[in-house]
Amino acid sequence: xxxxxxxxxxxxxxxxxxxxxxxxxxxxxxxxxxxxxxxxxxxxxxxxxxxxxxxxxxxxxxxxxxxxxxxxxxxxxxxxxxxxxxxxxxxxxxxxxxxxxxxxxxxxxxxxxxxxxxxxxxxxxxxxxxxxxxxxxxxxxxxxxxxxxxxxxxxxxxxxxxxxxxxxxxxxxxxxxxxxxxxxxxxxxxxxxxxxxxxxxxxxxxxxxxxxxxxxxxxxxxxxxxxxxxxxxxxxxxxxxxxxxxxxxxxxxxxxxxxxxxxxxxxxxxxxxxxxxxxxxxxxxxxxxxxxxx
Ligand SMILES: NC(=O)c1ccc[n+]([C@@H]2O[C@H](COP(=O)([O-])OP(=O)(O)OC[C@H]3O[C@@H](n4cnc5c(N)ncnc54)[C@H](O)[C@@H]3O)[C@@H](O)[C@H]2O)c1
Numbered sequence: 001x002x003x004x005x006x007x008x009x010x011x012x013x014x015x016x017x018x019x020x021x022x023x024x025x026x027x028x029x030x031x032x033x034x035x036x037x038x039x040x041x042x043x044x045x046x047x048x049x050x051x052x053x054x055x056x057x058x059x060x061x062x063x064x065x066x067x068x069x070x071x072x073x074x075x076x077x078x079x080x081x082x083x084x085x086x087x088x089x090x091x092x093x094x095x096x097x098x099x100x101x102x103x104x105x106x107x108x109x110x111x112x113x114x115x116x117x118x119x120x121x122x123x124x125x126x127x128x129x130x131x132x133x134x135x136x137x138x139x140x141x142x143x144x145x146x147x148x149x150x151x152x153x154x155x156x157x158x159x160x161x162x163x164x165x166x167x168x169x170x171x172x173x174x175x176x177x178x179x180x181x182x183x184x185x186x187x188x189x190x191x192x193x194x195x196x197x198x199x200x201x202x203x204x205x206x207x208x209x210x211x212x213x214x215x216x217x218x219x220x221x222x223x224x225x226x227x228x229x230x231x232x233x234x235x236x237x238x239x240x241x242x243x244x245x246x247x248x249x250x251x252x253x254x255x256x257x258x259x260x261x262x263x264x265x266x267x268x269x270x271x272x273x274x275x276x277x278x279x280x281x282x283x284x285x286x287x288x289x290x291x292x293x294x
Contacts (some may be wrong), residue, residue: 050078051275058082058120059127060107060160063090065231066180067129069263070270074125075099077271082120086130107156117163122171125274126164127178128157133237134195141195153199157206165214174218178273179207181223183289190254200225204285211283220282222273227289228252230260255290 057074061067062083071083075097084105085091091102105116107130131153134145157179168175184190185200204223211221228234228251241247252259269288272278287293 050076051271051277052125053078055079055124055274056082056120056122057125057127057274058084058123058164059125059129060084060105060156061130061180062094062102063087065233066226066229066263066266066270067127068094069267070127070129071100072097073264073267073271074274077275079125079274084116107160108151110159113156113159113163117160117167120164120167123164123167123175124173125176125178126160127180127270127274128160129180130156131180131182131199132196133193133233135192135237135240136194137192138194140192146195149195149199150202153196154202154206157203161206161210165210165219168219169214169217172217175220176274176278177207177210177219177221178270179203179221179223181207181225181285183225183227183287183293185225185285187225187285187287188293207285208283215282220273220278222278222281222283223285224266224269224273225285225287225289226261226266227255227292228260229263229266231263234260254292256292256294257290259290261288261290 052074055078057071057079059067059071059074059081062071063085064087067083067085071081071094075081076099079099081100082103083091083094083100084103084107086104086106086108088104091104094100094102103116103119106112107128132149134141134149136145161177164177168177181203182196182200184193184197186204189197204225207221207223210219214221234251238244238247238251255261266288269286273281273286
C-alpha cells in the first residue's frame with residue numbers, strides 16, 4: 001500500500017510515537033500541532049523510477065505530432081530532452097515543460113546539424129523523427145518532389161547519424177537510435193504514396209546497415225513503422241482533399257482496428273526503444289499500424 005502523506009495532529013508536539021503498520025509507505029509524514037506545521041519527518045524522495053532516468057534524449061521534429069508527444073513522454077520518464085524542430089514558434093510551447101530544452105534545428109541544413117551536434121555534451125538516445133508525406137503517384141512526382149522527400153526523410157537521418165554516431169562511440173556507453181519509418185515502406189504499398197514509400201523503405205535499409213556496423217559499440221538502431229496517426233500534418237492532408245470527411249473515413253478504414261493511432265501511442269513505442277527495456281533489440285522495424293498490414 002502506498003499513501004502520499006500522513007498528517008499527525010496533536011496538541012502535544014512530543015507525540016512522535018505514532019504506530020505505522022509496516023504495510024503502509026508514505027512519501028511524507030507531517031507532524032502538526034494546534035499551532036501548525038512542525039516537521040516533515042520523511043525527506044521528500046522520488047519513489048518511482050522513470051524509465052529514462054539519467055538519459056539524454058535528442059530528437060527532431062519535436063514541435064508537433066509524434067515528435068512532440070515523444071518529447072513530453074520522455075521528459076515524464078525522467079530524461080533530459082533536447083527537443084529540436086525547424087519551427088521555432090511552435091517549438092517554444094515546449095519550453096515550459098520540465099525536463100525539456102528546445103533548440104531550433106533544420107535537419108536539411110548540414111552545417112546547422114554539425115554545429116548542433118558539437119554543442120551536445122552527452123547523448124543516450126537519438127530519435128530522428130522529421131519527415132514529409134508527398135501525396136501522389138510516380139506521375140505526380142517531379143524531380144524536385146523526389147529530391148525534397150529523399151532529403152528530408154532519408155538524407156537528414158544520414159546527416160544526423162553521421163554527426164552523432166561518433167559521439168556515441170566516443171562516449172563508449174552504447175546508445176539507442178530510433179529512426180522514423182512507416183508501414184508504408186518496404187513493408188507495404190499504399191495508393192498515392194510513391195516517393196514517400198520509397199523514402200521510408202530506404203530508412204529501414206539504412207537503419208539495418210547502421211545496426212550491423214555499430215553493434216560492437218552497443219549502439220542500437222531501430223525503426224518505428226506507424227500506420228495512420230492523428231497528427232497536425234495528417235489533418236492538413238485531409239483538409240487538402242476535395243471531401244475531407246470522406247478522406248477521414250478512408251484513413252480510418254485502412255486500420256483494421258477501425259481508428260487512427262494517437263501520437264501518444266507511437267511515443268510509447270519510442271520510449272520502449274529508448275529505454276534499457278529494449279537493450280537486446282537492434283536492427284528491427286516495429287510495426288504499429290492498428291492491423292493495417294495484416
Ligand atoms: N502521421 C502519420 O500518419 C505518420 C505515419 C507514419 C509515419 N509518420 C512519420 O512520422 C514523422 C512525424 O510525422 P507527424 O505526422 O507526427 O508530424 P507532422 O508532420 O505533423 O510534423 C512534422 C514536424 O516536422 C518538422 N519539420 C519539417 N521539416 C523539418 C526540417 N527540415 N527540420 C526539422 N524539423 C522539420 C515540422 O516543423 C513539424 O513540427 C514523419 O517522419 C512521418 O513521415 C507519420
